[in-house]
Amino acid sequence: MENASAGATDELDDQDFLRLDRQVCFSLHAAARAFNGVYRTALKDLGLTYPQYLVMLVLWEDGELPVKKIGERLRLDSGTLSPLLKRLEAAGHVERRRSAEDERSVSVRVTAQGAALREKALAVPRTIAAATGLSLDEVRDLRTRLDRLTAALDGEGREASGEGGAGDCVR
Amino acid sequence: MENASAGATDELDDQDFLRLDRQVCFSLHAAARAFNGVYRTALKDLGLTYPQYLVMLVLWEDGELPVKKIGERLRLDSGTLSPLLKRLEAAGHVERRRSAEDERSVSVRVTAQGAALREKALAVPRTIAAATGLSLDEVRDLRTRLDRLTAALDGEGREASGEGGAGDCVR
């Protein structure tokens, strides 16, 4: 293999690309885990994991949602959500019941205890914001970049599914 | 909800912060998983998972390393690495053997088969780069931002451990 693809190389060869890739994918991986760790600490008092917190955030805004909708909002499938919601129910934060109109659907609703938990959760974002050391504008900018990136990656990986409805990815 | 805590708010109240937090932490979480998904697809031919690829990238550069060093490079502990390395060994990509000088240490080395795998891996970064739709400069910029963020989060979470040796976080 001298240079197999003598096509449209910018300026780097495959070796450099591999090296750069190591750096970039490591950075993203590490950043995600570092964030996770900070949330883990901040959420310990609430007895929530990071993904459970994400679910509660969605439910606090909307009050009640079918599992399907939660999955669309958070990009999670039932394989992840079903056991997670079971644990949230076991902890007393949410209730699940099958929908009357459509027996296939399960509606998830925050309990009084779950609503009370929100009061404690109000302190979390400031803790996180402080830990990042970023300004509000920087946070917003970061979010925009990440969403663009996610959209690009999703569009590439699978043929753009009908993501339109959410209204959460653009906002 | 008037405004419960009339503390030192920048301009947003707790409600807004909680809303913004939902968006940011979701974005990061989703971006990391979307990235993971693209790598998963790109790595399917190689028979590697994303974390396994990270380990192989490090080993391809250095040839042979003790488990401890790999962990420092990738920010992973033995609880994650031990079974992962076992699987890489079972697949024939690496060899593990206890160090002669220090019997506590286990040295990991790529096999001939593992080295051959690198040739196939050379195509991966271009695939990923194409999927992101980012230019080289944007990729580098993203990496810088993520590393800064990780450093800030790490420094916050645990009292800055002796991270100095790696030479990978700053580079």
Add this chain to the structure above:
DNA sequence: GACAACTAAGTTGCGCACAACTGAATGGCG
């Protein structure tokens, strides 16, 4: 030499992520 403090790798247990599958309910179509 003996003992305590430390270090490296491995193990266990729990939760998340995802692919693949199951099972029940729904909707369309002849």
Add this chain to the structure above:
DNA sequence: CGCCATTCAGTTGTGCGCAACTTAGTTGTC
């Protein structure tokens, strides 16, 4: 009506990530 494709939730199996712990080897001190 009967049949089939689709949809929704849940289950199973594999692998990662991390906390807590275990085991074995090393080092420092007396």
